[in-house]
Amino acid sequence: xxxxxxxxxxxxxxxxxxxxxxxxxxxxxxxxxxxxxxxxxxxxxxxxxxxxxxxxxxxxxxxxxxxxxxxxxxxxxxxxxxxxxxxxxxxxxxxxxxxxxxxxxxxxxxxxxxxxxxxxxxxxxxxxxxxxxxxxxxxxxxxxxxxxxxxxxxxxxxxxxxxxxxxxxxxxxxxxxxxxxxxxxxxxxxxxxxxxxxxxxxxxxxxxxxxxxxxxxxxxxxxxxxxxxxxxxxxxxxxxxxxxxxxxxxxxxxxxxxxxxxxxxxxxxxxxxxxxxxxxxxxxxxxxxxxxxxxxxxxxxxxxxxxxxxxxxxxxxxxxxxxxxxxxxxxxxxxxxxxxxxxxxxxxxxxxxxxxxxxxxxxxxxxxxxxxxxxxxxxxxxxxxxxxxxxxxxxxxxxxxxxxxxxxxxxxxxxxxxxxxxxxxxxxxxxxxxxxxxxxxxxxxxxxxxxxxxxxx
Amino acid sequence: xxxxxxxxxxxxxxxxxxxxxxxxxxxxxxxxxxxxxxxxxxxxxxxxxxxxxxxxxxxxxxxxxxxxxxxxxxxxxxxxxxxxxxxxxxxxxxxxxxxxxxxxxxxxxxxxxxxxxxxxxxxxxxxxxxxxxxxxxxxxxxxxxxxxxxxxxxxxxxxxxxxxxxxxxxxxxxxxxxxxxxxxxxxxxxxxxxxxxxxxxxxxxxxxxxxxxxxxxxxxxxxxxxxxxxxxxxxxxxxxxxxxxxxxxxxxxxxxxxxxxxxxxxxxxxxxxxxxxxxxxxxxxxxxxxxxxxxxxxxxxxxxxxxxxxxxxxxxxxxxxxxxxxxxxxxxxxxxxxxxxxxxxxxxxxxxxxxxxxxxxxxxxxxxxxxxxxxxxxxxxxxxxxxxxxxxxxxxxxxxxxxxxxxxxxxxxxxxxxxxxxxxxxxxxxxxxxxxxxxxxxxxxxxxxxxxxxxxxxxxxxxxxxxxxxxxxxxxxxxxxx
Numbered sequence: 001x002x003x004x005x006x007x008x009x010x011x012x013x014x015x016x017x018x019x020x021x022x023x024x025x026x027x028x029x030x031x032x033x034x035x036x037x038x039x040x041x042x043x044x045x046x047x048x049x050x051x052x053x054x055x056x057x058x059x060x061x062x063x064x065x066x067x068x069x070x071x072x073x074x075x076x077x078x079x080x081x082x083x084x085x086x087x088x089x090x091x092x093x094x095x096x097x098x099x100x101x102x103x104x105x106x107x108x109x110x111x112x113x114x115x116x117x118x119x120x121x122x123x124x125x126x127x128x129x130x131x132x133x134x135x136x137x138x139x140x141x142x143x144x145x146x147x148x149x150x151x152x153x154x155x156x157x158x159x160x161x162x163x164x165x166x167x168x169x170x171x172x173x174x175x176x177x178x179x180x181x182x183x184x185x186x187x188x189x190x191x192x193x194x195x196x197x198x199x200x201x202x203x204x205x206x207x208x209x210x211x212x213x214x215x216x217x218x219x220x221x222x223x224x225x226x227x228x229x230x231x232x233x234x235x236x237x238x239x240x241x242x243x244x245x246x247x248x249x250x251x252x253x254x255x256x257x258x259x260x261x262x263x264x265x266x267x268x269x270x271x272x273x274x275x276x277x278x279x280x281x282x283x284x285x286x287x288x289x290x291x292x293x294x295x296x297x298x299x300x301x302x303x304x305x306x307x308x309x310x311x312x313x314x315x316x317x318x319x320x321x322x323x324x325x326x327x328x329x330x331x332x333x334x335x336x337x338x339x340x341x342x343x344x345x346x347x348x349x350x351x352x353x354x355x356x357x358x359x360x361x362x363x364x365x366x367x368x369x370x371x372x373x374x375x376x377x378x379x380x381x382x383x384x385x386x387x388x389x390x391x392x393x394x395x396x397x398x399x400x401x402x403x404x405x406x407x408x409x410x411x412x413x414x415x416x417x418x419x420x421x422x423x424x425x426x427x428x429x430x431x432x433x434x435x436x437x438x439x440x441x442x443x444x445x446x447x448x449x450x451x452x453x454x455x456x457x
Numbered sequence: 458x459x460x461x462x463x464x465x466x467x468x469x470x471x472x473x474x475x476x477x478x479x480x481x482x483x484x485x486x487x488x489x490x491x492x493x494x495x496x497x498x499x500x501x502x503x504x505x506x507x508x509x510x511x512x513x514x515x516x517x518x519x520x521x522x523x524x525x526x527x528x529x530x531x532x533x534x535x536x537x538x539x540x541x542x543x544x545x546x547x548x549x550x551x552x553x554x555x556x557x558x559x560x561x562x563x564x565x566x567x568x569x570x571x572x573x574x575x576x577x578x579x580x581x582x583x584x585x586x587x588x589x590x591x592x593x594x595x596x597x598x599x600x601x602x603x604x605x606x607x608x609x610x611x612x613x614x615x616x617x618x619x620x621x622x623x624x625x626x627x628x629x630x631x632x633x634x635x636x637x638x639x640x641x642x643x644x645x646x647x648x649x650x651x652x653x654x655x656x657x658x659x660x661x662x663x664x665x666x667x668x669x670x671x672x673x674x675x676x677x678x679x680x681x682x683x684x685x686x687x688x689x690x691x692x693x694x695x696x697x698x699x700x701x702x703x704x705x706x707x708x709x710x711x712x713x714x715x716x717x718x719x720x721x722x723x724x725x726x727x728x729x730x731x732x733x734x735x736x737x738x739x740x741x742x743x744x745x746x747x748x749x750x751x752x753x754x755x756x757x758x759x760x761x762x763x764x765x766x767x768x769x770x771x772x773x774x775x776x777x778x779x780x781x782x783x784x785x786x787x788x789x790x791x792x793x794x795x796x797x798x799x800x801x802x803x804x805x806x807x808x809x810x811x812x813x814x815x816x817x818x819x820x821x822x823x824x825x826x827x828x829x830x831x832x833x834x835x836x837x838x839x840x841x842x843x844x845x846x847x848x849x850x851x852x853x854x855x856x857x858x859x860x861x862x863x864x865x866x867x868x869x870x871x872x873x874x875x876x877x878x879x880x881x882x883x884x885x886x887x888x889x890x891x892x893x894x895x896x897x898x899x900x901x902x903x904x905x906x907x908x909x910x911x912x913x914x915x916x917x918x919x920x921x922x923x924x925x926x927x928x929x930x931x932x933x934x935x936x937x938x939x
Contacts, residue, residue, distance in 0.1 A: 053521040053809035094577040098495040127543030149725040258637035406937035451856040
């Protein structure tokens with residue numbers, strides 16, 4: 001815990017050096033992760049779940065002659081370290097060589113500031129502070145006669161990697177996240193989220209008011225026939241799309257295996273689309289290193305619509321004859337690297353005027369339960385949620401019931417007509433991916449289904 | 458262990474807890490992944506810790522730690538108490554638990570062959586044999602095989618006097634072949650996608666899968682799919698294979714019957730449910746041949762156990778009877794709200810999280826349509842799809858869309874043309890209402906899903922679903938532009 005310095009550098013070095021010293025006749029990597037997390041959850045306008053947990057694990061990767069053995073433990077006393085090294089050694093002794101395996105990373109010191117993304121106020125946040133935040137959100141909902149649900153969480157995470165090649169890097173970060181969904185019981189709902197390294201930058205009342213305002217405007221939704229419409233996608237929706245672009249195709253392994261929509265050097269989206277990954281940018285949720293201990297580098301993924309590059313870990317980099325970009329998960333793994341600090345370049349449009357000129361279209365606040373239909377073509381499906389509105393004659397006129405979309409994202413991002421001048425940082429619901437993105441106006445977006453009023457009986 | 462249990466429960470009671478429980482869990486997993494003939498991953502993971510849950514003035518607090526030491530048990534109990542008191546700053550009605558009698562019992566997963574006693578060589582032999590069979594098929598670009606085993610030992614004790622010790626053993630394995638050409642990617646898997654079949658039981662379940670015997674067929678199908686025509690669009694009679702139908706049950710029945718979701722407790726994350734309290738015993742969920750039950754006692758189910766993580770014994774309860782919706786998955790906190798006692802589905806995925814209402818084995822009972830061949834023979838025109846590729850459903854669990862790995866058109870009672878990228882979509886009650894045939898016991902299989910996500914912090918849990926292939930009329934297939 002940052003607060004009591006339990007995982008400061010001397011403590012980490014003591015554990016990791018002790019474990020590495022136990023390894024005989026093999027290269028070795030010690031990967032340490034710890035987190036002190038707490039979450040206050042509210043529903044029906046009251047706190048109903050309230051939890052905290054503290055865990056720390058050591059993962060030992062042993063490599064010899066192309067073979068690898070891996071073992072993990074969260075018992076960190078001397079006996080625990082002996083046991084985990086013994087288990088990794090036993091697996092190594094029986095493992096067969098893998099010519100495509102991940103080599104250990106060579107020493108590359110991180111130059112990121114030690115306090116990048118680390119805020120003591122977040123690490124020290126107590127249950128009373130989280131309860132106060134929940135109450136502020138609930139108060140906004142009460143004022144609008146809405147039921148509030150949501151969660152206010154804080155997390156202090158430490159990642160440290162050392163290996164027998166001399167690599168040593170460690171980084172601790174904090175994250176605070178407050179989200180809410182407000183509902184009226186009749187089908188209207190609104191959503192808001194604020195995520196930051198510094199809990200003090202989160203204004204719970206503002207989060208509550210944003211969601212309440214959206215829910216109030218959603219009262220009395222009407223049906224809209226599915227079809228192809230121009231859309232305005234708010235930042236929450238755009239961030240989800242980028243999250244899935246990352247899953248589908250921003251990884252070198254996805255390109256290597258032929259399942260990515262990224263064709264390097266090719267115009268795959270409109271010239272107004274620029275997307276990059278930067279784990280060191282403090283405007284996101286920075287992390288200095290990856291799970292192989294490699295310092296993060298900025299990667300320009302799509303520049304002016306042209307697929308430029310993908311993210312690498314040590315294994316894909318070795319096969320491609322390049323260097324890791326610092327996007328590795330614990331190695332070895334079959335999943336490959338992942339881009340999880342995404343940014344999309346803003347444009348010049350105010351979000352409020354994006355509806356101008358749209359004769360009949362759809363305003364989407366966010367998407368729900370998105371999934372990949374065809375990764376190579378970048379086709380996603382999912383539902384709209386928490387604020388879907390009809391645009392008529394250049395104005396948002398009325399709320400509509402949620403729609404299902406099935407859409408190729410490279411196709412949609414080839415017809416972006418306007419890009420918001422402001423960006424918003426959004427943390428993904430299910431993964432650790434974050435994206436700072438603008439709102440978008442897209443000329444054509446395919447809605448393939450609707451949930452009519454009578455569907456729920 | 459008893460000393461730490463007493464320490465935590467006594468400290469909670471001294472601090473004013475009206476109820477407290479403590480869980481100690483140690484989970485050991487071993488996993489192997491073979492990729493294109495090489496051992497890509499070989500891992501062994503051990504995680505142990507405890508969690509203390511307290512109810513003070515009708516509000517919950519929970520804290521957990523991986524340090525199994527006396528001072529830490531005291532510290533964590535104090536933290537749980539402080540959190541519960543903070544919960545009291547924003548509560549309404551106090552939480553009241555049902556009157557489930559406290560149990561003192563043990564449970565062990567029955568198995569024949571201890572998966573941790575099987576050598577790495579033997580496990581790799583099975584995976585490499587299947588890999589070699591896939592490699593013999595020209596055009597396959599990526600071959601993967603995976604195998605997992607888990608052993609979990611947990612102790613539950615409560616201030617009511619419950620004391621339960623359980624040992625659960627799980628295994629799983631599967632293979633997948635991928636083929637790629639210009640602009641197209643196709644996969645086939647066996648016995649199902651997303652890591653294969655998972656069960657509670659021993660290594661005999663892995664041997665029974667006979668991965669090597671099915672490897673060549675899925676490899677050939679992956680390659681053939683590259684040049685297969687696109688699944689047509691329109692309304693069709695649809696026959697859904699067993700594993701895909703299991704996921705359909707999961708998404709469109711398993712989740713909406715979670716009573717915490719119905720009561721709005723998941724509204725900010727995964728959503729709510731169309732199966733609101735007024736629907737209980739009233740709604741015709743499906744056709745009269747649709748019978749669904751939640752069965753935590755089913756042999757080999759991934760959602761099978763002796764007691765849930767509130768100390769409630771495993772049970773088998775009806776959910777849908779002759780098409781009518783009759784039951785929810787419940788916990789000790791939620792069951793009294795509908796005037797019932799918990800049916801035992803409150804489960805925590807690990808020591809460091811609270812139990813939530815989770816599926817056990819939510820099973821579609823077999824019907825009277827005989828074998829899959831019989832059902833196809835009884836269908837003049839339609840589409841047969843199997844093995845999941847993609848899934849999505851709305852926040853009330855009504856509007857769903859699934860994609861499968863493969864499909865075949867049906868003409869005059871026979872499978873004819875293979876089609877690629879099949880998708881189908883619908884609205885839950887209408888879809889189940891259109892079910893007019895379910896295959897019999899011989900085609901029924903209990904599938905394990907090891908990756909069901911729910912809650913904040915997200916818990917990924919292990920659940921089961923039994924299903925036999927079934928037929929649905931007038932389903933919209935081939936969604937979207939291709």
